[in-house]
Amino acid sequence: GQKRPLSDNQFIEGIKNGDQTILAKAITLIESTKKQDEVLSDEILNGFLKLSGNSIRIGITGVPGVGKSTFIEKLGLLLIKKGRKVAVLTVDPSSTVSKGSILGDKTRMPELLKSDNAFIRPTPTNNNLGGVAHKTRESIILCEAAGFDVVLVETVGVGQSETAVHGMVDFFLLLKLAGAGDDLQGIKRGIIELADVIAINKADGANLEIAKQEASIFKRALGLFPPKQNGWEPQVTYCSALHDEGIQELWSLIDEFNIKTKKNATFHKKREEQLQNWMLEIVEQTIKKNFYSNQKVKILQDQLLEKVLSKTISPKQAADMLLSSFDIKP
Amino acid sequence: GQKRPLSDNQFIEGIKNGDQTILAKAITLIESTKKQDEVLSDEILNGFLKLSGNSIRIGITGVPGVGKSTFIEKLGLLLIKKGRKVAVLTVDPSSTVSKGSILGDKTRMPELLKSDNAFIRPTPTNNNLGGVAHKTRESIILCEAAGFDVVLVETVGVGQSETAVHGMVDFFLLLKLAGAGDDLQGIKRGIIELADVIAINKADGANLEIAKQEASIFKRALGLFPPKQNGWEPQVTYCSALHDEGIQELWSLIDEFNIKTKKNATFHKKREEQLQNWMLEIVEQTIKKNFYSNQKVKILQDQLLEKVLSKTISPKQAADMLLSSFDIKP
Structure with a gap:
């Protein structure tokens, strides 16, 4: 029959006990790009921050x-x-x-x-x-x-x-x-x-x-x-x-x-910088992804690019128009 | 007395005539970071796109x-x-x-x-x-x-x-x-x-x-x-x-x-790619600048970073909270 997925507790206990099979499964879960895996994956990770x-x-x-x-x-x-x-x-x-x-x-x-x-x-x-x-x-x-x-x-x-x-x-x-x-x-x-x-x-x-x-x-x-x-x-x-x-x-x-x-103390300092960069990378990637995956932006981007290539408008004008369409003040 | 600034027409005619003094002034204007110089600077540049x-x-x-x-x-x-x-x-x-x-x-x-x-x-x-x-x-x-x-x-x-x-x-x-x-x-x-x-x-x-x-x-x-x-x-x-x-x-x-x-035809193709990249660079820089210069983001970012460094929340959680505060869906 269908294997039952592990619970967050099973994951957490298994990893704490050094169970390599569960560790491997947890990494697979974390690597998953499926939206529904995100909650559990975040939960597991957050459970281990202090450890x-x-x-x-x-x-x-x-x-x-x-x-x-x-x-x-x-x-x-x-x-x-x-x-x-x-x-x-x-x-x-x-x-x-x-x-x-x-x-x-x-x-x-x-x-x-x-x-x-x-x-x-x-x-x-x-x-x-x-x-x-x-x-x-x-x-x-x-x-x-x-x-x-x-x-x-x-x-x-x-x-x-x-x-x-x-x-x-x-x-x-x-x-x-x-x-x-x-x-x-x-x-x-x-x-x-x-x-x-x-x-x-x-x-x-x-x-x-x-x-x-x-x-x-x-x-x-x-x-x-x-x-x-x-x-x-x-x-x-x-x-x-x-x-x-x-x-x-x-x-x-x-x-x-x-x-x-x-x-x-540079060891610790470097780790702190890496944590900060990690946070900011997620922020910047998400903002960018959100922007470019917006349907309105996609359509407009193509239209504006055409005008830029024909030199009807400048790259700056095109960028401003694109940003305005997303309610971002240039 | 105070020198009168050049008009857009003076700039455009001067540059068309190859006047190096006016060209130099136009570049200075374009390099200006003052908000009030932007309109004229954009106008001059746009006037020359086709040329x-x-x-x-x-x-x-x-x-x-x-x-x-x-x-x-x-x-x-x-x-x-x-x-x-x-x-x-x-x-x-x-x-x-x-x-x-x-x-x-x-x-x-x-x-x-x-x-x-x-x-x-x-x-x-x-x-x-x-x-x-x-x-x-x-x-x-x-x-x-x-x-x-x-x-x-x-x-x-x-x-x-x-x-x-x-x-x-x-x-x-x-x-x-x-x-x-x-x-x-x-x-x-x-x-x-x-x-x-x-x-x-x-x-x-x-x-x-x-x-x-x-x-x-x-x-x-x-x-x-x-x-x-x-x-x-x-x-x-x-x-x-x-x-x-x-x-x-x-x-x-x-x-x-x-x-x-x-x-x-790769010469032309490269120029087109460069124009596209130019447009997208402005877009991405503006989005980033807008985000980080937001007062709410600034304050929250410091607070969240502290929690990340003390391992109370994960970088991902912090990023999500920061993005939500800016009404961006993580």
Whole structure:
């Protein structure tokens, strides 16, 4: 027969008990775009607000082929050995474009998947990156409520997803590929400016020396940027996820970052700013959506655009007319 | 005594006659943020809509020290010799931050300044980059109405100004410095993706060979990007503005671009898209401004933010409450 949907209490108790099946269902509910799921979804989330925040949130990015899955698996296993609980969330803009996801395949991390102390969740994306960011933030909160104290948010080096992920984590890690000569590609969109640590992966065998050289090039490049407000000087390191080398050293850097930014209170300040931005993003997106989905606006917009293109009226006049039709004073 | 302000007719006739003093005054009027200047400013602009568009609009960017002024002066003088009329507009975000402008000084182009066929206009910036873009677009239209058939929009390789300028020109030129090893800096924000031509300047003396090598590195880097929709393959060249070398070759590339994109109609299509974006930007900025400047919203926003930070309500709940107070259905 038909499965009965879970009640808000079942969701809340299940998550509190760290039940991964219920956690997964709750995230699915939150990701739902159906209007009728919204009330329950909001209720669950709001029930966990006070319980959230007790993790370090780490963003991880890098181009396809850099070895993110192997890296995350090895980092995750190390952390579990240290007694931590690790959640892995992915934000993958590629899945929208190609209908096949670069990151979505759970089987990428077979060892981690076996552990009860790891939770892996590929996030389906919708067209709206803001939307993705929105749901990922909520998933982070649910994972924290379920007791995960390290949340890894993985994204791929394509499009604007890095900026979105950067805006919802405490620490941002950029993975680079040793000896691949992808310097130009990797830094082309200012991702380097977002990084708290750059780790050159696949630094093994003949690539080890190259990786060391590249590390010093990146160190110099980082020196070109103004110092970060949080007092943290971005670091460059290298590792081989495949051979499980350099992962502990990298984690030590993250720990150092954690201690330093908590001590100078920038950790907390950043979280507060992120909460504020979260609120304002929803506000701005809703206003925009409301405006453009208005039937009157839609029709008028097309008519006015035609006049703008024929240079009968200016873009400003058209904008004013459009706004007036929505009772907004220009 | 008090100078009498010009009438709309005086403005329109003056600009039609190519009077540079009146053109300058019209731009000042358009840049004014005073409410009472808006009507006249709109009237003048609207009067010229049909006369606008008859120029090639060229965006020029590069970090401070790359030699933009010398380059623009030499390019301008070459074009004037060819019988063209050249307007130079600058968008300089640095002037807001430092109160001193990198680009604002008119004496940077003494030879060009002497010519009746050149018009140089440093644009003061306000904090809002959208605002800058908005006024620069309008200035372009006035310059075209005044008979300038090449409009150079100069900006500095800092911040988001390149993207803004890219959105209002037909052709985008990135100047690089030969032998300065600024590769990393110049490409860090994806500017390379915007460029239709990259020109390596100061390619003279010992730097000539270095510039040639760098040109081939950039050519390879450009090859990594997907082809542009307009069918134009970005080119890399080198020049020495100081020694007036390579400027004609560069102009030939711009000419080639002009002919090719006009032939395949992407020139016109891009202009139409830019007009549409212009309209929508004004709409979105106005909606946002209206919302945040509402007194009720301001007070409520602070109250709600406090509750969000103390985790009493979620960012979503706060956003909904804020929107409801403005009669916007979440």
